[in-house]
Amino acid sequence: MFELAKELKRDCIEIADWSLCKVLLMNDSQYPWFILVPKVEGARDIIDLTEQQQNQLQLESRQLQHLIREVFSPYKLNVAALGNVVEQLHIHHIARYQNDIAWPQPVWGAFPVKPYSNEQLLQLIEQFNLTE
Structure with missing residues (x-):
């Protein structure tokens, strides 16, 4: 049975449940940072998905x-799908700006996390309107 990795549960907020993937928001308000996690038990790499699941992943990533x-x-x-720290297949989708605090370096571990306030979170979810 599929279960979200403990690190993703700890660091993210689940904001939508699409047909293949859970859509997570990294709880770091410094970057618009979303993660798709295919709900496939044991998947570590994209090639662990069936062809149909890979196609659906591409659709959901594009969306x-x-x-x-x-x-x-x-x-x-x-x-990006790295998986060196969290083995469960997950694909990061990060909006980057030339004036963000980590630019042009990677965001991973660059600065301490700044969690979203409840107000910021509600506004973002409403603005994003994540339905499939």
Whole structure:
């Protein structure tokens, strides 16, 4: 049975449940940072998904990227599946700006996390309107 990795549960807020993926928001208000997690038990790499699941992942990733562009108008959209720390397959979608605090370096561990306030979180979820 699929279960979200403990690190993702700890660091993220679940904001939507699409047909293949859970959509998470990294609880760091310094960057618009979303994560797609395919609800497939034991998946560590994209090739662990069936062809149909891989196609659905591409659709959902594209949908998320379009939403991020529409809402946040980033200079650059970083999309990556690393998995060196959290083995469970998850794909980061991060809106980057030339004036963000980590630019042009990667965001991972660059600065201490600044969690969203309840107000910021509600506003972001409303603005983002994450339905499938």
